[in-house]
Amino acid sequence: MAQLNMVQAINLALRQEMERDDRVVVLGEDVGVDGGVFRVTEGLQERFGAERVIDTPLSESAITGTAIGMAAYGLRPVAEIQFLGFLYGAMEQFFSHGARIRARSRGRFNVPMVVRTPYGAGIKAPELHEESTEAFFCHMPGIKVVIPSGPYTAKGLLTSALRDPDPVLFLEPTRLYRLIREEVPEDEYTLPLGQARTVRQGNDVTIVAWGSMLERVLKSIGDVSADVIDLLTLNPFDAEAILASVRKTGRAVIVHEALKTGGFGAEIAATIAEEGILHLRAPVLRVAAPDVTMPLAKLEDSYLPTAAHIKKAIDEVMRY
Amino acid sequence: MSEEVLATFDVKHLSVLDVEGNLDRTQIAPPDDALVRRMYECMVLSRVFDERALSLQREGRLGTYPSILGQEAAQVGSAIALEQPDWVFPAFRESGVHLTLGYPVDQLFQYWGGDERGMRIPDNMNIFPVCVAVGTHIPHAVGAALAAKYRKDPIVVVAYFGDGATSKGDFHEGLNMAGVLQLPVVFICQNNQWAISIPVKGQTAAATIAQKAIGYGFDGIQVDGNDVFAVHHAAQRAFEKARSGGGPTFIECLTYRLSDHTTADDAGRYRRADEVEAWRVKDPLLRLERYMAKEDLLTDEYRAEVRNRAVQTVDDAVRVMEEHPPPAVEDLFTHTLAQLTPRQARQLKEVTHGPA
Numbered sequence: 001m002a003q004l005n006m007v008q009a010i011n012l013a014l015r016q017e018m019e020r021d022d023r024v025v026v027l028g029e030d031v032g033v034d035g036g037v038f039r040v041t042e043g044l045q046e047r048f049g050a051e052r053v054i055d056t057p058l059s060e061s062a063i064t065g066t067a068i069g070m071a072a073y074g075l076r077p078v079a080e081i082q083f084l085g086f087l088y089g090a091m092e093q094f095f096s097h098g099a100r101i102r103a104r105s106r107g108r109f110n111v112p113m114v115v116r117t118p119y120g121a122g123i124k125a126p127e128l129h130e131e132s133t134e135a136f137f138c139h140m141p142g143i144k145v146v147i148p149s150g151p152y153t154a155k156g157l158l159t160s161a162l163r164d165p166d167p168v169l170f171l172e173p174t175r176l177y178r179l180i181r182e183e184v185p186e187d188e189y190t191l192p193l194g195q196a197r198t199v200r201q202g203n204d205v206t207i208v209a210w211g212s213m214l215e216r217v218l219k220s221i222g223d224v225s226a227d228v229i230d231l232l233t234l235n236p237f238d239a240e241a242i243l244a245s246v247r248k249t250g251r252a253v254i255v256h257e258a259l260k261t262g263g264f265g266a267e268i269a270a271t272i273a274e275e276g277i278l279h280l281r282a283p284v285l286r287v288a289a290p291d292v293t294m295p296l297a298k299l300e301d302s303y304l305p306t307a308a309h310i311k312k313a314i315d316e317v318m319r320y
Numbered sequence: 321m322s323e324e325v326l327a328t329f330d331v332k333h334l335s336v337l338d339v340e341g342n343l344d345r346t347q348i349a350p351p352d353d354a355l356v357r358r359m360y361e362c363m364v365l366s367r368v369f370d371e372r373a374l375s376l377q378r379e380g381r382l383g384t385y386p387s388i389l390g391q392e393a394a395q396v397g398s399a400i401a402l403e404q405p406d407w408v409f410p411a412f413r414e415s416g417v418h419l420t421l422g423y424p425v426d427q428l429f430q431y432w433g434g435d436e437r438g439m440r441i442p443d444n445m446n447i448f449p450v451c452v453a454v455g456t457h458i459p460h461a462v463g464a465a466l467a468a469k470y471r472k473d474p475i476v477v478v479a480y481f482g483d484g485a486t487s488k489g490d491f492h493e494g495l496n497m498a499g500v501l502q503l504p505v506v507f508i509c510q511n512n513q514w515a516i517s518i519p520v521k522g523q524t525a526a527a528t529i530a531q532k533a534i535g536y537g538f539d540g541i542q543v544d545g546n547d548v549f550a551v552h553h554a555a556q557r558a559f560e561k562a563r564s565g566g567g568p569t570f571i572e573c574l575t576y577r578l579s580d581h582t583t584a585d586d587a588g589r590y591r592r593a594d595e596v597e598a599w600r601v602k603d604p605l606l607r608l609e610r611y612m613a614k615e616d617l618l619t620d621e622y623r624a625e626v627r628n629r630a631v632q633t634v635d636d637a638v639r640v641m642e643e644h645p646p647p648a649v650e651d652l653f654t655h656t657l658a659q660l661t662p663r664q665a666r667q668l669k670e671v672t673h674g675p676a
Contacts, residue, residue: 025470051470057500062459062493069463072448073407075470077463093490096453097460103655104449106440110658141656165658194661236661 001183006176009151009184010040010116013158014078016188018048021076024162027054028063028080037082038118038177064090064115068097068167071113076162084119084171085128091136098167099142111167114158119147120212120257121304122175124297130174131294132211132258137169138235138267144168144193145235149214151182153232156191164193173212180215196238198245200228205317206245208268209255210234213305217255220307224314234264242268243276250281251317257304260288282320285313331531333574334554335544339602341610348553356608356617359400359548361626363392363605366416368630369425370579372638373415373432377583381642383434386413387579390546393604394510394573395480396420397551401559402478407446407468409461409479411454413510413577417480421445425637426644435647454515455485458494458507465503465568476562477505484515486532487523495570499536504562506555507533507570510545512577517590533570545573546604576602 004012018024026041026048032055035042045053056063060081067077081087087094094115102110121130137145146161146168148154154172161168191197199214202225209217210231217228227245231237246252252272254265265286272284287305295303336344343350351359370389376382388395395416402408402421410417418428423445431438431450439449451457461479468475485491486509498505511529513520526532533540539558543550551573558569576599580587587596612618653660653668660668 054466054501057493057496059493059497061490062462062497065456065459065490065494066463066466066497069409069460069465070467070470071463072460073464073467073471075467092453092456093459096456097451101449102657104436104439105655106437107655108441108443109448144657236663239663 001185003181004151004184005178005181006148006151006154006172007038007040007178009155010158010172011042011044012184012186013155013162014041014044015047017159017162018044018052020188023074023076024078025052025054025070025075026078026080027056027067029056029058029082031055031080036080038174040116040172041080060086060090061093064093064098067113067115068093068101068111071111072101072109076112078114078116078162081115081117083129083131084117084133085131087115087117094143094167095140099140102142102166110165112165114161114168114170116170116172118174118177119171120173120175121294121300122212124300127296130300132256132289134171134234135258135262135264138264142166143235144233145171146193146233147171147173147211148232149173149211149230150176150180151184153191153197153230155184156189157193157232159188160190160193163190168193171211175212176215191232194233194236194238196232196241197230198227198241199230200226202226202249204249205251205253205314206242206249207253207255207314208242211257213255213257216305216307217310220310221314224318226314237268239271239275242272246272246276247279250279251320252280252284253287253310253313253317254284255287255305255310257289259291260286261291263288282317285317287313329531329534331528331540331542333542333544334550335547336550336553337547337607337611339607341607341614343549343611348549350615351549351552353617355400356612356615359396359552360608360612361630362396362400362416362420363548363608364626365419365630365633366392366396367605368627368634369415369419369428372634373429374579374583376429376638382429382432384582384584385432386582387577388413388415390576390578390599390603391510391512392416393548393608394508394545394551394575397548398478398508398555398571398573401552401556402476404444405446405473405475406559407448407461407464407475407477409448409457409464409477410450411457411481411485412450412452413482414480418447421447423447425633426640429637429641430644433641435644436651437644437647455481455488455491457481458485458490459497461505462494462498462503465498465505466501469503474563475504476559478508479505480508480510482515483509483511483513483520483523483529484518485509486529495533495536495568498568499538502567504565505568506558506562507568508555509570509572510575511572512575514577514581514587514591516581516585528572530570530572538568538570540570540572542572542574545575546602546607548604548608
């Protein structure tokens with residue numbers, strides 16, 4: 001098996017799926033000749049041609065809206081939006097149409113599209129290049145939200161997303177693009193959407209994380225006996241995996257890099273409160289960014305949850 | 321230093337049938353009788369449907385409804401030039417397009433009656449659901465055209481929208497993309513002069529909407545939108561061009577919404593009665609009738625028969641619409657995603673049987 005980084009793993013998933021299914025078409029700004037600003041689509045246009053790997057005008061709303069029309073027509077478009085913060089210009093398309101056309105047409109048309117976009121902080125990029133607003137998208141019925149945590153999960157989840165009959169927002173943690181190398185099977189494989197993965201077993205505390213925070217959690221927890229759950233799909237999320245773990249450990253800490261208020265951690269905490277409160281020995285804690293505008297590079301490290309924040313929360317729940 | 325002219329352009333206006341029903345035969349050959357009759361029948365059906373929808377709404381049997389009164393020629397004249405595999409992306413004021421294409425009349429009433437099952441488009445028709453968000457369906461049409469080009473399907477994709485939609489970003493992004501990628505899509509703007517209370521001069525400082533196409537690198541034409549033959553001629557030309565790989569076209573149908581914006585609106589608050597009256601004499605249906613009378617295509621019997629048939633179709637559709645059993649509560653959940661999520665499955669049980 002090859003040791004790949006996440007950029008290479010995503011590229012491989014796209015290439016294999018395009019070989020397997022000629023309905024898969026890639027479109028976006030700079031995805032063709034340039035291979036994408038992070039080189040995720042590198043080599044795809046050479047291999048599949050400009051008809052299948054389409055360099056579009058600078059038009060986030062049209063990229064998203066065009067992908068909706070293509071999907072309704074029977075293709076499987078993969079739209080790249082250069083950064084999650086740039087998807088805001090296409091929210092109307094994504095929310096008012098991508099998410100609703102199946103319902104609005106009573107199932108006559110569906111929208112099997114994937115919107116891929118780098119997201120999250122830790123790369124010292126300009127304004128709107130490091131957003132972590134995944135919770136917005138989880139509130140909208142009709143959209144699936146998937147966040148891999150490394151090369152292996154990225155390849156398996158993207159392959160599933162490309163075969164899914166509904167619109168999928170595939171958020172690629174930018175900080176991880178080249179940070180981790182993992183063994184990634186060359187052969188195609190899928191990881192089911194909606195299923196979390198327990199990456200470490202323990203008895204004392206359940207830690208739920210996703211995206212680039214998983215890497216930080218694993219580095220931070222030391223020898224605490226923790227169940228570490230990599231959520232992978234936020235909508236629909238694997239509540240049962242979390243509840244089963246909390247029933248065992250009686251404690252839960254949720255770690256995300258999005259700000260706290262209305263972050264997806266709130267949904268998880270509420271779910272634990274509704275369905276697992278009698279198993280709890282301690283309050284559920286969230287480790288999250290402060291409720292502030294995502295800063296530029298100089299203050300970025302003060303924004304992101306650190307190992308110290310994660311340790312402190314674990315110590316706190318362990319006091320009970 | 322020099323200054324030179326790099327581009328100049330003309331904007332054409334096409335009108336072939338005057339208010340008295342005289343056809344300018346120097347511009348087009350007279351359409352054949354069968355086509356004229358079909359146009360007439362579709363326009364009468366559209367008119368009767370519209371009248372009935374308004375009265376049903378007043379009786380509380382239909383929800384808010386947007387009238388198409390005055391826009392029948394723009395809708396019928398263009399839709400009648402479409403073929404079965406073509407794709408149509410309507411806005412929300414296109415009942416005449418739906419009816420011309422043979423959309424089940426009871427379903428159209430059903431949709432405006434608040435039952436989403438009315439938008440389950442029959443499998444043999446490629447019409448997208450009604451789009452209430454203004455102008456945002458334009459990129460969808462562009463996407464379908466891109467997919468058709470990719471698949472090498474020799475079809476045309478049409479997007480219908482109003483003058484208000486041309487102020488939206490998606491209008492620009494969609495037309496720009498269509499021009500850059502040379503897609504088989506035709507944009508049909510029904511410039512009915514008013515976007516609720518804002519007149520067209522409040523939407524654009526340009527002299528015509530048609531000229532916007534120039535900026536995107538393809539043809540734009542303004543046609544007399546109350547002249548069914550002019551609309552049909554321009555649409556047919558644009559559709560042929562698209563089908564044969566010639567790329568997009570923009571058609572501005574200059575017309576007028578004689579009614580209120582919707583049944584929830586009172587146009588008397590913002591527009592003058594004399595303006596409405598000036599347009600009433602340009603009624604597209606009267607104009608076609610005058611032409612047909614001159615051509616001996618309109619006998620009293622035929623006129624009555626067409627009207628009666630339309631009334632019968634609409635009566636039957638209203639009956640069928642009102643006989644539909646109410647939607648089941650499962651319908652709330654069925655089409656959100658292809659499969660219920662575990663949480664939705666539990667919620668469905670709660671909604672159906674009460675809290676567990």
